Amino acid sequence: MGEMTVRKFKIFFIVFILASASLYAQVRKEVEFFAMGGLNFYNLKFSYQEALSLPRHEAELAHSLGGGVRFYLFDKFSLEADVLYKTKKSELVEFSGLNWGDTFYTLRYFSFPVLVHYSFPSLGFNFFANFGLEINILRNSQLEDKKNEITKNPIPYTSPADFQLVGGCGIRYKPFSFELRYGFGLSNLNTETKNRLVIKNRGFELFIAYHF
Amino acid sequence: MYKSKLIIFLIILLLFSFTLSIPAQEDEKLQMNLITMVYSVTAYEDLNELNFLTHIPIITEDSIPVYLKLSEESKFNSNVSGFNFKNIKGDKNLLRFTLKNCVKDIKNYMAIEIYTLKKVSSYSDMPKTVSFESYYNLKEDLKQYTQPSLAIQSEAPEVKKKAYELLYESWAMCNVVEVLKQIMSYTGYVIEFKTGPGGQTALASLNRGYAVCTGKANLAVALCRALGIPARVLHVLASHFIAQVWLPNYGWVRGESTDGFFPEKKHRWTVAWIADLDDENYAGQNREGVIAYLGLEGNVNAQWSMEYEEIAQPDRWIEVFASIEGNTSLNNTLFEKGAELWRLFCRLKNSGLGDVQLATFYGYQQLYFDSLVSKDIQSAVNFADLAIMEAKSLLNL
Numbered sequence: 001m002g003e004m005t006v007r008k009f010k011i012f013f014i015v016f017i018l019a020s021a022s023l024y025a026q027v028r029k030e031v032e033f034f035a036m037g038g039l040n041f042y043n044l045k046f047s048y049q050e051a052l053s054l055p056r057h058e059a060e061l062a063h064s065l066g067g068g069v070r071f072y073l074f075d076k077f078s079l080e081a082d083v084l085y086k087t088k089k090s091e092l093v094e095f096s097g098l099n100w101g102d103t104f105y106t107l108r109y110f111s112f113p114v115l116v117h118y119s120f121p122s123l124g125f126n127f128f129a130n131f132g133l134e135i136n137i138l139r140n141s142q143l144e145d146k147k148n149e150i151t152k153n154p155i156p157y158t159s160p161a162d163f164q165l166v167g168g169c170g171i172r173y174k175p176f177s178f179e180l181r182y183g184f185g186l187s188n189l190n191t192e193t194k195n196r197l198v199i200k201n202r203g204f205e206l207f208i209a210y211h212f
Numbered sequence: 213m214y215k216s217k218l219i220i221f222l223i224i225l226l227l228f229s230f231t232l233s234i235p236a237q238e239d240e241k242l243q244m245n246l247i248t249m250v251y252s253v254t255a256y257e258d259l260n261e262l263n264f265l266t267h268i269p270i271i272t273e274d275s276i277p278v279y280l281k282l283s284e285e286s287k288f289n290s291n292v293s294g295f296n297f298k299n300i301k302g303d304k305n306l307l308r309f310t311l312k313n314c315v316k317d318i319k320n321y322m323a324i325e326i327y328t329l330k331k332v333s334s335y336s337d338m339p340k341t342v343s344f345e346s347y348y349n350l351k352e353d354l355k356q357y358t359q360p361s362l363a364i365q366s367e368a369p370e371v372k373k374k375a376y377e378l379l380y381e382s383w384a385m386c387n388v389v390e391v392l393k394q395i396m397s398y399t400g401y402v403i404e405f406k407t408g409p410g411g412q413t414a415l416a417s418l419n420r421g422y423a424v425c426t427g428k429a430n431l432a433v434a435l436c437r438a439l440g441i442p443a444r445v446l447h448v449l450a451s452h453f454i455a456q457v458w459l460p461n462y463g464w465v466r467g468e469s470t471d472g473f474f475p476e477k478k479h480r481w482t483v484a485w486i487a488d489l490d491d492e493n494y495a496g497q498n499r500e501g502v503i504a505y506l507g508l509e510g511n512v513n514a515q516w517s518m519e520y521e522e523i524a525q526p527d528r529w530i531e532v533f534a535s536i537e538g539n540t541s542l543n544n545t546l547f548e549k550g551a552e553l554w555r556l557f558c559r560l561k562n563s564g565l566g567d568v569q570l571a572t573f574y575g576y577q578q579l580y581f582d583s584l585v586s587k588d589i590q591s592a593v594n595f596a597d598l599a600i601m602e603a604k605s606l607l608n609l
Binding site for chain 1: 341343344345348372373376377380381382383384385386387390
């Protein structure tokens with residue numbers, strides 16, 4: 001996917017969500033906007049067709065920031081669309097049986113999750129669960145080996161897009177909501193197909209949102 | 213009617229698929245190559261005699277030298293009185309030309325035809341994936357090829373850093389084969405092919421960003437060693453340097469560090485020298501990283517050069533002289549006998565015996581060579597046997 005196409009796609013997606021949200025709000029008056037931010041622990045999982053000792057990464061703390069809109073479709077169901085700037089970070093801790101360390105992989109994305117949201121009030125709180133698909137468009141990638149003072153930006157052969165299944169649960173309390181979400185990467189981040197190495201993103205995200 | 217046609221069709225299909233399933237047996241093919249090496253020497257004063265040393269092929273697992281012959285072209289070898297060998301260590305010998313009556317400022321050309329017998333094979337059975345763990349418990353004889361030397365400074369911080377950078381070049385860094393491709397690609401395409409001051413050691417080539425094949429091979433080997441992969445430099449004919457890397461449970465594999473690919477075809481080059489640590493230290497100290505021993509012997513007031521234009525004509529350079537197919541077992545016998553014959557020939561050349569004493573041996577050797585040229589393998593084996601017997605008798609073995 002070319003850089004220009006990605007940029008056009010991002011602009012189109014943002015405009016589409018905002019336009020449809022405001023249109024929907026005028027018609028049904030059942031739309032809610034919110035700002036959100038949070039922390040995430042994403043990791044890279046490697047697999048190979050042949051038996052080979054693979055690099056082991058550990059998730060590092062990173063952040064997400066953005067906002068979203070919720071369309072209330074039925075009593076308990078709503079549709080949520082977010083726009084996030086997300087950083088995912090992991091550390092290469094083991095390579096070929098050796099302790100490696102101090103080598104960090106950072107992937108920065110514009111993320112567009114679209115989720116089905118189900119609310120079920122209980123015990124005085126508004127509990128909810130959601131599930132959906134997330135499109136991540138790579139903004140920037142960087143590898144930093146602090147021990148050997150090596151920086152690679154961008155990381156070669158990194159997929160420009162990552163599709164993920166996302167699901168989570170949380171609580172709503174007055175204008176605030178707190179949510180734990182799990183992301184299950186579907187795309188292979190390695191674009192160098194001839195080497196048959198498959199890398200996928202996996203991780204948890206913790207969000208706090210303020211609803212307007 | 214239809215049933216019988218169908219049966220015939222199925223039988224044909226079965227036979228056809230059977231022929232397709234037969235693997236290509238490359239080892240059944242032998243190929244004889246001719247390389248004509250051309251050098252020149254210019255004396256700066258009248259000299260009665262001088263000696264010039266150069267590399268000749270060595271025996272490898274897939275190549276054996278079979279014959280050496282002075283070129284009969286009139287412009288070459290007019291001052292050459294003959295050639296002999298100088299043993300350096302083990303099976304490694306240099307060829308020594310002796311030139312007589314060199315006149316001041318006149319260029320004297322030397323040319324030798326080198327014939328080698330090679331197994332036509334590729335690295336098709338090479339493993340596609342190799343892990344770094346498989347290098348952790350190396351045998352002693354391989355460990356030396358992970359050590360730094362004066363020409364191959366694999367422990368230098370700049371080299372280590374570049375090796376890690378190349379490691380990170382692919383997500384498949386866990387696969388040594390992919391990393392080796394990155395290394396050869398780097399020396400082949402990123403390091404510019406250019407001559408210049410500063411020598412051809414691995415470190416000089418890396419810091420300067422350009423080198424010739426010598427520096428590129430040294431650098432490729434240094435980068436491999438920095439990652440714990442055993443690697444060494446091969447001097448191949450005609451006057452080229454490439455890298456060779458060891459893969460566990462497989463063996464040594466050649467990489468083209470100048471053209472930037474890995475693996476290299478097995479039979480593309482004729483190996484003249486496999487550098488060990490002593491050679492590398494000698495090259496780092498005395499020869500600005502050039503791991504070779506060719507040059508004038510002793511202190512003489514003269515200068516030599518390689519006549520690349522004479523060598524590099526494709527029809528003369530690496531010429532397929534004869535291609536031998538057929539009986540695998542006979543070919544293997546020929547290869548074994550040929551190797552033994554060459555070892556004995558080198559010993560005879562170093563023994564100090566004169567041409568008169570060696571006449572019978574030379575006769576059998578000539579018949580062995582003539583049989584090879586005419587692709588008569590059985591006769592070549594028979595004459596090799598006779599030459600071996602004669603050599604053993606001369607050497608009292």
